[in-house]
Amino acid sequence: MTGSTRLADLTTFRVGGPARTLLTAETTDELVAHAHTAWADDEWLVVGGGSNLLVADDGFDGTVVLVRTRGVTAEPDADGVTVRVAAGEPWDAFVATTIANGWTGLEALSGIPGTVGAAPVQNIGAYGVELSDVLTAIDFLDASTGERAWVPAAELALGYRTSTLKHGRRGVVLAVEFRLGSAPEAGVPVRYAQLAGSLEVDLGAPVDPATIRETVLRLRASKGMVLDDADPDTWSAGSFFTNPVVSAAFAETLPPEAPRWPAGDDVKLSAAWLIEHAGVHRGYAVPGSRAGISSKHTLALTNRGDATAAQVAELARYVQATVLNRFGVALVPEPVVVGDLTA
Numbered sequence: 023m024t025g026s027t028r029l030a031d032l033t034t035f036r037v038g039g040p041a042r043t044l045l046t047a048e049t050t051d052e053l054v055a056h057a058h059t060a061w062a063d064d065e066w067l068v069v070g071g072g073s074n075l076l077v078a079d080d081g082f083d084g085t086v087v088l089v090r091t092r093g094v095t096a097e098p099d100a101d102g103v104t105v106r107v108a109a110g111e112p113w114d115a116f117v118a119t120t121i122a123n124g125w126t127g128l129e130a131l132s133g134i135p136g137t138v139g140a141a142p143v144q145n146i147g148a149y150g151v152e153l154s155d156v157l158t159a160i161d162f163l164d165a166s167t168g169e170r171a172w173v174p175a176a177e178l179a180l181g182y183r184t185s186t187l188k189h190g191r192r193g194v195v196l197a198v199e200f201r202l203g204s205a206p207e208a209g210v211p212v213r214y215a216q217l218a219g220s221l222e223v224d225l226g227a228p229v230d231p232a233t234i235r236e237t238v239l240r241l242r243a244s245k246g247m248v249l250d251d252a253d254p255d256t257w258s259a260g261s262f263f264t265n266p267v268v269s270a271a272f273a274e275t276l277p278p279e280a281p282r283w284p285a286g287d288d289v290k291l292s293a294a295w296l297i298e299h300a301g302v303h304r305g306y307a308v309p310g311s312r313a314g315i316s317s318k319h320t321l322a323l324t325n326r327g328d329a330t331a332a333q334v335a336e337l338a339r340y341v342q343a344t345v346l347n348r349f350g351v352a353l354v355p356e357p358v359v360v361g362d363l364t365a
Contacts, residue, residue, distance in 0.1 A: 029082060029360075033072030034135055034249055036257050037331040038360070039081025041067075046088045050108065050196055053091055054170070057163055057194045060085040067360060068194055070110065070137030073249075074144065074259055078361025079331045087194070089139055094119060102203045104158070109139025109195045113146075121232050125202040126210050127156040129231040130217065133242040135249050135260065139195040143187045144356070145180045149238060150213030154180040161197035170196070182285070183264050183356060205231055217241070246318035255316050257325040259357040262338060263293040266351050276349060293353055294320045300348035302341050313337045335363035 029038035045060065047053035060066035065084025069075065091110035096103050103125050107116055113136050117128045130149040134141075142160055146153050157175045164170070178185045187195070203210070209228035212218045218225045220237050242248045250256045273282055273289040280299075281292040297320045298304075307314035312329035314337070316322035323337055342353050 027086075029069075029072070029075070029077040029086070032069055032086075032088065033075045033077060033259075034257065035072075035076055035259055035331075035334065035357075036325050037079070037329055037334060038075070038077025039079050039331075041082045041084075041086040043085040044088060045085060046090055047110070048090050048092075050091055050093075053087070053089060053109070053194065053196060054163055056087045057165075058168070060087050061165055070140040071112065071135055073135035074140065074357050076259060076331060076334060076355075076357045076359050076363065078359075078363050080361055082360055089137060089194075091196075093197075096123070096125075098204075102201060105200045105202055106161075107138045107198050107200070109137060109197055111138045112136075113138055113141055117235065120202060121235050124205040126205050126231050127151075127200070127202040129210065129234040130214070130238055132235040132238040133248045138198050142175075142178060142180070142185055142195065142198060144183045145185050147183070149217045149241075152180075152182075156200045156202055157198065158201045159199040160195050161199075163194045163196055165192040165194070172199070182267070182290075188358075210234070244318065246316045246322055246324070254327050255318060255324055257327075258316065258322040261293070261319075261321040261356055262323040263297075263321060263341070263353040264356050265293045266291050266296075266353060268351065272350075291351065296345050296349055296351055296353070297321070297341055300345045302344050308333070308337055308340060311337060315341075331361070331363060335359075 027044045028040050030036050045056040047056045063085040067082055068087045068089060070089045089110040091108040093108040096105045113134055114132060116138055117132050120128050130151040134146055141153050142157055159172045159174050162173045209230045211226045212221060212223060212229055215225055220241055221229055223229060246255045247260055267285050267288050267290050270289050281295050283290045304315055304320055305317040311333040312326050313333040314324055314326050316324045323334055338355060345351055345353050
């Protein structure tokens, strides 16, 4: 298939021009073969759920490999279960599978869009849990060597929304391995204050994993963070900016009411708070633009219908400039930008 598929149809932002060449992989063997074909091109891109991509209106003048592989295998033992999952499995459907099978560790990551293979790239996290808590290895096809091997999680430099896969280690994730627990009768501890408040329990109290999943899905939906085809307020890439990490000395220059959390020797700030208190409120849009801030959550930039990638990028630059001018903090976008959106 050449030049006929818009990347807007393959991304949650619903913006982006055509791909010159699109190859769809439904088996791991196809994924390996398509990857080698793509690497012969000057430009190539791997797309799973398209939930962390902002593609330029001109599209992508290269080969796109669309990952649609499926499969989940499990090896239980006395202490838990080792689970291997094909890269193309939808993330939230996999989380639902873990709940149905009594496997614990991922319930707080319910509702996150995208595929399993994309999850290690930015070390997805929510409500006190990060993928690195349970990720053990990835089945990786290395673009620089052409070799396939299981790479231990310890070699991926997993950090806050980052990994070597996001910064320099090029290739294709074929499958992901997790080490999950077995649901104890008392439940699993709640590790995030907002989630504990919604559950009306103390932080650290044990709660049934299925109940945690249901509550997380409600919380995410209330913020417009669960995709809904009928609601443009959810047509986004989720949180568009990462929470900035600054020095403790710089954090002291911010208003005392600004939320902050320890991050090693540094301090993590709330990007949402900075945006709101810089004067960019929920529902804001640049005049004449079809891109806007979500009416439910300040961190989500949304496509209100027929927005262009250029309009989304314009809104992002406005938010960045406003926060920088007000607080001196440079917000860093979370989505991967494909193409030139600087104009």
